[in-house]
Amino acid sequence: MxxxxxxxxxxxxxxxxxxxxxxxxxxxxxxxxxxxxxxxxxxxxxxxxxxxxxxxxxxxxxxxxxxxxxxxxxxxxxxxxxxxxxxxxxxxxxxxxxxxxxxxxxxxxxxxxxxxxxxxxxxxxxxxxxxxxxxxxxxxxxxxxxxxxxxxxxxxxxxxxxxxxxxxxxxxxxxxxxxxxxxxxxxxxxxxxxxxxxxxxxxxxxxxxxxxxxxxxxxxxxxxxxxxxxxxxxxxxxxxxxxxxxxGRYYDVFEPYRLEDAEVAILMMGGHCGTARIAVDRLREKGLKVGLIKLRLFRPFPFEELVEATKHLKALAVVDKAFSPGGFGGPIFSEVRSAFYDLDVKPRIVGFIAGLGGRDIRVDEFMGLAEKVLRGEKIEKNYVFLQVRE
Amino acid sequence: MIEVRWHGRGGQGAVTAAEILAHAAINEGKYAQAFPSFGPERRGAPVVAFNRFDDKPIWIRSDVYEPDVVVVLDPTLLKNVNVTEGLKSDGIIILNTSKKPFEAKERYGFKFKMATVNAMRIALDVIGIPVVNTAMLGAFLKATGILKLDSVLEAVKERFKGKAGEKNVEAVTHAYKETVLVG
Incomplete structure (x- = not known):
């Protein structure tokens, strides 16, 4: 090698x-x-x-x-x-x-x-x-x-x-x-x-x-x-x-991590997926069935592949580092919601907007959002700004 | 995994020092990260840089909040920067100071393990300019022992070519010999 x-x-x-x-x-x-x-x-x-x-x-x-x-x-x-x-x-x-x-x-x-x-x-x-x-x-x-x-x-x-x-x-x-x-x-x-x-x-x-x-x-x-x-x-x-x-390095439209038996998965793109991976490991140590999907291809968006890989989940926590003011949450969140619309049984899909303007997303923040979704906590409009000080 | 936070002032070379260590570690077959604190870079302003070292791949991509090691390039930072913030209780602080180690420990009230070196004197004597980063690499190696001196010297030579490389290598080895560790 x-x-x-x-x-x-x-x-x-x-x-x-x-x-x-x-x-x-x-x-x-x-x-x-x-x-x-x-x-x-x-x-x-x-x-x-x-x-x-x-x-x-x-x-x-x-x-x-x-x-x-x-x-x-x-x-x-x-x-x-x-x-x-x-x-x-x-x-x-x-x-x-x-x-x-x-x-x-x-x-x-x-x-x-x-x-x-x-x-x-x-x-x-x-x-x-x-x-x-x-x-x-x-x-x-x-x-x-x-x-x-x-x-x-x-x-x-x-x-x-x-x-x-x-x-x-x-x-x-x-x-x-x-x-x-x-x-x-x-x-x-x-x-x-x-x-x-x-x-x-x-x-x-x-x-x-x-x-x-x-x-x-x-x-x-x-x-x-x-x-x-x-x-x-x-x-x-x-x-x-x-x-x-x-x-020896095989790529695909997204990369699943500890997804097979997961109940909840974090889904996002880019560098912070590395940090999310650590959060997944720590939640697994606590016995919580959490996984991660690192989305690699945003256009063309892999609708079918994503649905196939995640339809067994209870919930998906989508983390966006962008949003559409006045729209419906972040852009990845919107795509994922659309992908699942036609399914009768589908995971709950919750959006988190985080990491704006260079704000770090820490391991404990990833753990916190996954636990929130795992507990089935109600989130108004189904998406939320994770790190905002009101 | 060992996490390190470097404190310096813009122009003192904290970021460069972190980079040299990452190169040395990776050349040793370890995994490492080096990254700056992403602020507007101004000469003289407090700056921070980070390192991570491990024997297995490093996935985390977040600032270092609970370092094992803190390296302070400029003692005047101690007046207005909380350099030991988040430092693990068994962590170590490495300080450039003209004070004797016990004197410095008492003066700043640190409860942590501490290593001191007069990096400014070494830099002025050996390199001829007040840039202490490579001397602090020597102090880091002596205090932590997590990397080999030779691999760091190689990385220094790679970074600074010719005469500058020789002088910086000398600064590292000098500081390595002079650094004193107190419990």
Missing amino acids: AKRIALECSHAISLAVKLANVDVIAAYPITPQTHIVERLSEYVADGELDAEYINVESEHSAMSACIGASAVGARCFTATAGQGLALMHEMLFIAAGNRLPIVMAVANRCLSPNLSIWGDQSDMMASKDCGWIQMYGENAQEVFDLTLQAFRIAEDERVLLPVAVNFDGFYVTHVIESLTVLEQEEVNRFLPPRRKAKYTLHPDNPTTWGPIGLPDIQTELKYQLEKAIQNSKKVIKEVWREYGEIS
């Missing part, structure tokens, strides 16, 4: 991007993402990575540059966070609608106001409908693996969609820990250079992309995007299987 090395999680992504041998990186630095592109710019400057590094004047331009470069066939990468992703918002849709296989790392950060550099998932959740495949990683190993896989998935001719690899600002981005990485030859076999897509911008064969979409065609275009992202799930699973065979 390959030796474990120490890397900051952000640099694990930089290394994966280098191994992926990207052609173009266009990025604007923003905390807590900066370390990713800082390291990439060093790779390029030191001649370790033969890529075009474009210093742009904003995130809107970063995505625009990636869109142009991807349309001519380049393998493209960018990274952003929080306000940067918000500024990019418009162009995210252009990338997806034009079926451009761009890979982006998002160091999830709270949106202003008040100005917060700290982590939560409100940035990507505000862009969840942009048509990108969206994955969430927990640690250095996972974000390294997801980044490499993202290029393969995005560029697959059956997919041709951009992929966002999300990881929590600071609680993941800035942590130095150990992981095992792939050798360049292994990556080259798994991820050959990008194949020329059927439609590629080229002066010898001029085409028009994204012109006016009259009402008689726009519905069909949007429907195609929906079909494409729904169909991508099959390819995503295929790529994950193949990656498992070369790395």
Whole structure:
């Protein structure tokens, strides 16, 4: 087995991007993402990575540059966070609608106001409908693996969609820990250079992309995007299987932990799942049947798989690090409730909004919320802000 | 699992020290984490960094609330930061001070095990600048014994290339020899 090395999680992504041998990186630095592109710019400057590094004047331009470069066939990468992703918002849709296989790392950060550099998932959740495949990683190993896989998935001719690899600002981005990485030859076999897509911008064969979409065609275009992202799930699973065979690390749409005989499970995405795992172990020591589901794939959302894996539960405690003001709880909570609507017998589904703006979610808080649900405690509207001081 | 909290001031290198330890531990085949306290980083302001070490994978991703070890890079922090907050009763505090260990223990009223070293003098003598983080690595190793001196020296050389690396290695070994532990 390959030796474990120490890397900051952000640099694990930089290394994966280098191994992926990207052609173009266009990025604007923003905390807590900066370390990713800082390291990439060093790779390029030191001649370790033969890529075009474009210093742009904003995130809107970063995505625009990636869109142009991807349309001519380049393998493209960018990274952003929080306000940067918000500024990019418009162009995210252009990338997806034009079926451009761009890979982006998002160091999830709270949106202003008040100005917060700290982590939560409100940035990507505000862009969840942009048509990108969206994955969430927990640690250095996972974000390294997801980044490499993202290029393969995005560029697959059956997919041709951009992929966002999300990881929590600071609680993941800035942590130095150990992981095992792939050798360049292994990556080259798994991820050959990008194949020329059927439609590629080229002066010898001029085409028009994204012109006016009259009402008689726009519905069909949007429907195609929906079909494409729904169909991508099959390819995503295929790529994950193949990656498992070369790395020994097998991924799936979510990762269950002590779920088989559980009565209640915590469900969430990202780095805090690690802390939730400790809470599950401690509750098990007390004889309480609690499990965990670490959701990895948010778009396309794995409705069927989730229902199948959790329908035996008495209750699901969904923890969101984002919410929709005036809406119905957090975005994961809403999806999970929808997933179960048609079932006659279903678990109780309770939502907890926590970890906003960089607030830590401690082991005892995870234990407390799971015990609350296990006791069948009544929660008005079925969702609650866990950590708020009123 | 051993959990460590580093207290320093922006610019003193607490975060770097924690990072070096994580690299050393992982190179020894252990599991480790190093992470900063995620605040706006300002020179001179109190900063905190954390370490975790274990022989098995570390899943928790939360601040350290009940450390086994607290390392204080700057004695002036003791005036306005409660550096022993949450420190386990059998925990240990490692302090950069010019005071003798018993004197320091009495002066600050600590009931914990304590290790002291005059890291500022070592830094000025050996490196020539008042940056005490690598000297405090030596104190950490002497006081805890949880990592090998050689692996930390390797990690220091990896972090600081050339002449700076040599000086910092000397600061670590000096502090390692001079650190005194009191019960």
